[in-house]
Amino acid sequence: MLTNAEKAIYEWQMWVPGIGEEGQQKLKDATVLISRCGGLGGLVAYELAAAGVGKLVIAHAGNVKPSDLHRQLLMTADWVGKPRIDSIARRLSDLNPRVEVVGIPENISEDNVSKLVGRADVVVDCAPLFEERLLLNRESVRQSKPMVECAMYELQFHITTFLPSKSPCLACLHPEAPSHWKRKFPVFGAVSGTVGCMGAMETIKLITGIGEPLTGSLLSMDLRDFQVMKTKIARRKDCTVCADADFGAE
Amino acid sequence: MKVRFQLWGQLRKAAGIPAPEVELSFGSVAADAIKVLADDFPDLQSILLDDGGEVRPIILVFRDGQQLEPHDSEPLSEGSELTLMSPIAGG
Numbered sequence A: 001m002l003t004n005a006e007k008a009i010y011e012w013q014m015w016v017p018g019i020g021e022e023g024q025q026k027l028k029d030a031t032v033l034i035s036r037c038g039g040l041g042g043l044v045a046y047e048l049a050a051a052g053v054g055k056l057v058i059a060h061a062g063n064v065k066p067s068d069l070h071r072q073l074l075m076t077a078d079w080v081g082k083p084r085i086d087s088i089a090r091r092l093s094d095l096n097p098r099v100e101v102v103g104i105p106e107n108i109s110e111d112n113v114s115k116l117v118g119r120a121d122v123v124v125d126c127a128p129l130f131e132e133r134l135l136l137n138r139e140s141v142r143q144s145k146p147m148v149e150c151a152m153y154e155l156q157f158h159i160t161t162f163l164p165s166k167s168p169c170l171a172c173l174h175p176e177a178p179s180h181w182k183r184k185f186p187v188f189g190a191v192s193g194t195v196g197c198m199g200a201m202e203t204i205k206l207i208t209g210i211g212e213p214l215t216g217s218l219l220s221m222d223l224r225d226f227q228v229m230k231t232k233i234a235r236r237k238d239c240t241v242c243a244d245a246d247f248g249a250e
Numbered sequence B: 001m002k003v004r005f006q007l008w009g010q011l012r013k014a015a016g017i018p019a020p021e022v023e024l025s026f027g028s029v030a031a032d033a034i035k036v037l038a039d040d041f042p043d044l045q046s047i048l049l050d051d052g053g054e055v056r057p058i059i060l061v062f063r064d065g066q067q068l069e070p071h072d073s074e075p076l077s078e079g080s081e082l083t084l085m086s087p088i089a090g091g
């Protein structure tokens, strides 16, 4: 049940057709796993906390560095050298103390992926390394959890949603980790923020059932000239992750 | 015949232009076009092609809004447009 205080906080979004008290309750009852909470994941987490998602499980290792601050909006200048996850939990709790934040001071790995994905209704992939992304994808497909995929480079970004047994998976899009990808790359915080907010909205849609998620479609955008492209992702018949999945609903 | 590319991700930066064109013989397929593009723009070579000169499976190729297998056998035609994307991530 929503309290009167919650109704007062969320009333503007409850006016959105298809949401109402029922949709808000779905958000309150939901758990979302966010893999890395930097430039992308930080905005996903911030918007989901603001929208009243009940529980956020956030996996992010390491301490805050000066070079995080231009895009990782949940990190603050006074927290440089201290654990990122503490800054994330503090900032989310300041915004919305009703949201339960489960901060995991680790990145996604073989050791923790099964347990973390198992706790979530929706998974959001915001990691910088393809090894982590592909691992999260494999486990999300195995446990039949929807995964929202956000990525960025320079002034460009793309976003898609993978629904196990209904869409291709990340390994269909990227069958292996690209050798040329560098951990550090050019980007603005406004780019990660844009796609992070879109990833949050996509997650809200999946939880509440409103709208049409980007299932099987890749939305790409270049903020340099506002070029937009929406393309269909093909399922690889030899995909090592989802080839055996039941695509009867496709 | 002329085929036009739209480049995304690191490919655009490496080529220096967003939409290069290549000249191809009739009957060429997407992989042929990508190899000619790599010849025309040496900075694209190591991203697009493996050590054996074949198109890397990680390169995303789209034609008319649909993703193609890098070795799609459908011949291209005059004015065809291919979109190429290199994988990007987050952070």
Ligand SMILES: [Zn+2]
Residues within 6 Å of the ligand: A168, A169, A170, A171, A172, A173, A236, A239, A240, A241, A242, A243
């Ligand atoms: Zn797959």
